[in-house]
Amino acid sequence: KKLWDVLWNKGLVFCTKFKNTFALFILTWQEKWQVPIGACLLCVCPQIVSPVVKVFYCWGFLCLFLAVNGGRHMKIINIGILAHVDAGKTTLTESLLYTSGAIMEPGSVDKGTTRTDSMALERQRKITIQAAVTSFRWKGYKVNLVDTPGHMDFLTEVHRSLSVLDGAILVVSAKDGVQAQTRVLFHALRKMKIPTIIFINKIDQSGVVLEQTYQNIREKLTEDMIVMQEVHLCSEIILSDVADFEKWDAVIAGNDDILEKYLSGVPLTLWELQKEIKRRVQRGTLFPVYHGSAKDNIGVKELLEVITEVFSLETDDSQSELCGYVFKIEYTEQKKRRCYLRLYSGTLCLRETILLSKKEKIKITEMSIPFDGEIVPTDTADSGEIVILSDNTLKLNDVLGDEKLLPRKAWTDSPLPFFRTTIEPIKAEQREVLLDALTEIADTDPLLHFMIDSITHEIILSFLGRVQLEVVCSLLNEKYGVEVAIKEPTVIYLERPRKEAHYTIHIEVPPNPFWASIGLAVTPLPVGSGIEYESKVSLGYLNQSFQNAVMEGIRYGLEQGVYGWEVTDCRICFEYGVYYSPVSTPADFRFLAPVVLEQVLKKAGTQVLEPYLSFTLFAPQEYLSRAYHDAVKYDAVIETTSLKNNEAILTGEIPARRIGEYKSDLNFYTNGRSVCLTELKGYQETSGEPVVQPRRPNSRLDKVRHMFQKIM
Numbered sequence: 001k002k003l004w005d006v007l008w009n010k011g012l013v014f015c016t017k018f019k020n021t022f023a024l025f026i027l028t029w030q031e032k033w034q035v036p037i038g039a040c041l042l043c044v045c046p047q048i049v050s051p052v053v054k055v056f057y058c059w060g061f062l063c064l065f066l067a068v069n070g071g072r073h074m075k076i077i078n079i080g081i082l083a084h085v086d087a088g089k090t091t092l093t094e095s096l097l098y099t100s101g102a103i104m105e106p107g108s109v110d111k112g113t114t115r116t117d118s119m120a121l122e123r124q125r126k127i128t129i130q131a132a133v134t135s136f137r138w139k140g141y142k143v144n145l146v147d148t149p150g151h152m153d154f155l156t157e158v159h160r161s162l163s164v165l166d167g168a169i170l171v172v173s174a175k176d177g178v179q180a181q182t183r184v185l186f187h188a189l190r191k192m193k194i195p196t197i198i199f200i201n202k203i204d205q206s207g208v209v210l211e212q213t214y215q216n217i218r219e220k221l222t223e224d225m226i227v228m229q230e231v232h233l234c235s236e237i238i239l240s241d242v243a244d245f246e247k248w249d250a251v252i253a254g255n256d257d258i259l260e261k262y263l264s265g266v267p268l269t270l271w272e273l274q275k276e277i278k279r280r281v282q283r284g285t286l287f288p289v290y291h292g293s294a295k296d297n298i299g300v301k302e303l304l305e306v307i308t309e310v311f312s313l314e315t316d317d318s319q320s321e322l323c324g325y326v327f328k329i330e331y332t333e334q335k336k337r338r339c340y341l342r343l344y345s346g347t348l349c350l351r352e353t354i355l356l357s358k359k360e361k362i363k364i365t366e367m368s369i370p371f372d373g374e375i376v377p378t379d380t381a382d383s384g385e386i387v388i389l390s391d392n393t394l395k396l397n398d399v400l401g402d403e404k405l406l407p408r409k410a411w412t413d414s415p416l417p418f419f420r421t422t423i424e425p426i427k428a429e430q431r432e433v434l435l436d437a438l439t440e441i442a443d444t445d446p447l448l449h450f451m452i453d454s455i456t457h458e459i460i461l462s463f464l465g466r467v468q469l470e471v472v473c474s475l476l477n478e479k480y481g482v483e484v485a486i487k488e489p490t491v492i493y494l495e496r497p498r499k500e501a502h503y504t505i506h507i508e509v510p511p512n513p514f515w516a517s518i519g520l521a522v523t524p525l526p527v528g529s530g531i532e533y534e535s536k537v538s539l540g541y542l543n544q545s546f547q548n549a550v551m552e553g554i555r556y557g558l559e560q561g562v563y564g565w566e567v568t569d570c571r572i573c574f575e576y577g578v579y580y581s582p583v584s585t586p587a588d589f590r591f592l593a594p595v596v597l598e599q600v601l602k603k604a605g606t607q608v609l610e611p612y613l614s615f616t617l618f619a620p621q622e623y624l625s626r627a628y629h630d631a632v633k634y635d636a637v638i639e640t641t642s643l644k645n646n647e648a649i650l651t652g653e654i655p656a657r658r659i660g661e662y663k664s665d666l667n668f669y670t671n672g673r674s675v676c677l678t679e680l681k682g683y684q685e686t687s688g689e690p691v692v693q694p695r696r697p698n699s700r701l702d703k704v705r706h707m708f709q710k711i712m
Contacts, residue, residue, distance in 0.1 A: 074137075076384035077311050078342065080146040080161055082189070083171035084179035088201040092171055092294035093134070093145060099300045100136035100143075102372040106297075133328075133340060133386055135370035141308045144370055144386045159188060160327045160396070164342035164386070167195040167281075167311035169303070174200050174208045174291075177216040180675045183618070186221050187677055193284045195311060198225065199303060204237060204293040217289070219645040220618070220675075225287045226250045226277070229302070239291060239299050250286065251276050274309070281310050322346030322354060322401030324387070326394050329444045333479070337443075339394040343385045345405050350379035357399040366390035396446055416680065417447055417462035418611050418656045419489040421469070424459060426483040434459070437480040441472060448472065454556070455696045462492060491657040493691055494609040494683055495561035496569040497524040501604035505596050507578050511707035516588040518550065518596045519576025522604050525569045527683055531558065532571040542577045549586035550574050553593025562598075562606045564693030568683075569609075572597070595704055608690040609683040611656040616649065619666060619674040624648035627666065627674070634658040634665075635687045653681055 083089035094106040135144045146161050189196050232238040252262050280286035292299020328340035353363045368375050368388040381387045425434045442448045449462040463469050476482045504519035505512050561567040619627050631638050636654035666674040
């Protein structure tokens with residue numbers, strides 16, 4: 001099979017080089033990835049085969065049509081590989097591609113030659129930063145493989161990728177066991193109900209004790225696991241299927257019918273036990289464990305077998321209505337924007353105009369799919385496929401076709417950016433290049449926002465974590481050629497009014513210098529509600545241009561509250577307005593509105609909000625007391641404590657700005673044996689004194705503001 005694949009790839013190269021367009025057309029036929037024996041078609045390319053084989057010309061065409069028709073309904077499985085840093089996730093991806101015949105030589109993480117870690121920073125740090133997609137074929141199945149990030153700062157991309165999967169492989173290092181990020185990822189898999197296989201990697205390392213690894217998995221991940229292989233660690237590692245049904249208690253006890261047969265002495269068949277395993281894995285209530293060494297391709301073939309057995313689903317091929325979900329956007333080196341989507345039902349065709357769920361239309365002008373470790377063009381994609389579209393209108397989380405056909409809800413619990421900083425190019429003439437680059441990067445990452453300060457014209461960057469910021473700076477340097485300078489990041493605070501208040505500034509009443517009267521009312525709303533605006537001033541009295549000017553002024557005023565932070569979670573009502581004709585202009589209302597808003601907010605009083613995380617902390621039992629009492633130092637509140645498997649489990653909430661220090665301290669005094677799982681809880685009032693941010697200068701308004709402060 002590998003020989004055929006080599007010939008096929010050489011055929012593509014030579015046909016392109018010598019411009020044999022007819023042979024190239026045959027070799028890139030849209031159904032070629034479904035043709036196990038399609039390599040025989042190389043006979044139509046005289047540049048790379050001996051003239052002797054031209055006698056097989058007709059045979060090649062016959063094989064083409066027979067194989068295309070026979071392989072038209074190849075089943076597609078979409079899987080993801082997740083792991084803690086350095087557990088061997090990317091190496092396993094390479095090994096799967098190699099063992100399946102998709103590539104001739106596995107790439108190396110150390111040498112930076114892997115197919116999925118394409119960024120220089122990924123190769124440098126030996127971690128995956130962006131989700132990457134590749135594919136291989138195995139025994140009549142096409143498997144699309146998503147190599148997902150393994151660091152907290154990229155968890156949103158992990159979650160988006162998980163939502164399109166049929167199953168996941170969670171990689172655990174045999175020697176290191178379950179690590180902190182392993183628990184975070186497993187928590188996400190269970191929360192999203194993704195069928196999961198646990199693969200214990202690096203079993204060939206010295207000092208491995210598998211029984212300890214199993215116990216580690218039971219205690220830290222789940223007790224609903226079943227070891228599917230017997231491992232003999234000797235001079236040559238031998239893997240064999242578990243034949244003793246006595247070791248399958250987890251399967252037998254989980255099904256009443258099977259349990260009844262077993263207790264009655266009726267012999268159980270391997271087929272019915274495997275069927276029960278598949279059913280429970282699909283429901284997320286059982287996690288089979290397999291073994292191997294990805295670096296040496298040990299156990300990888302067995303893993304390929306179980307992937308196609310356990311993750312394959314019976315699909316309804318009669319469902320013709322289109323449904324697809326956009327889970328990734330990237331920009332190529334040539335500035336081409338590529339949108340990755342999972343096609344759940346229907347067929348997508350080139351040059352077809354399709355309807356988005358939000359009632360917009362797009363035309364498919366260019367379409368590709370992953371195939372045998374490469375991305376290849378196609379003009380048709382069937383249900384189950386991962387499709388790459390070249391499009392400038394699609395956005396992350398867009399749904400093509402009928403949104404009701406999505407099998408699981410797209411991941412929506414995305415955290416908000418916690419920090420912000422200012423960023424500027426070292427060379428001032430590269431400012432436009434920097435802005436264009438940030439536009440592209442922010443388009444691919446919803447946790448990265450940037451804006452230009454309307455007064456200072458500084459570029460303000462909002463982000464989730466410091467590793468994410470490092471990645472952005474590296475991308476700007478490597479991909480866009482822009483070196484940047486950044487200031488020390490600060491937490492993003494918000495302000496919210498404490499009570500309802502009203503305030504009016506009247507025309508011709510000092511110190512009002514503007515030809516306008518404005519009265520505003522502010523009412524606090526529950527945290528997370530955002531801003532609501534209404535006008536009670538009739539358009540018959542104050543026309544639309546003046547009304548728009550008031551809204552613009554309020555929008556500007558909301559950027560800085562009493563303490564200098566953005567104001568949120570309130571209803572603002574424009575309840576009074578007076579103008580003098582012909583001297584009043586919209587500019588008078590635009591400049592007065594933020595002054596009135598500042599005064600009404602001072603009258604209402606504001607509370608400063610900051611992002612909070614809910615956390616679950618796992619630490620060795622002997623550190624329970626210290627972990628509990630240290631929480632106060634980091635403004636954390638402990639809600640519950642419990643003991644399980646010699647571990648102390650604490651739950652509570654903590655400000656996002658303190659979680660890094662708390663985790664670092666915990667890891668230090670527990671020697672890295674603590675794990676802290678966090679989820680965004682939302683904004684709530686900050687503990688301690690409110691943090692004040694200096695107001696940005698405004699030469700037109702600052703003098704007026706100062707005069708009103710004197711009379712307050």
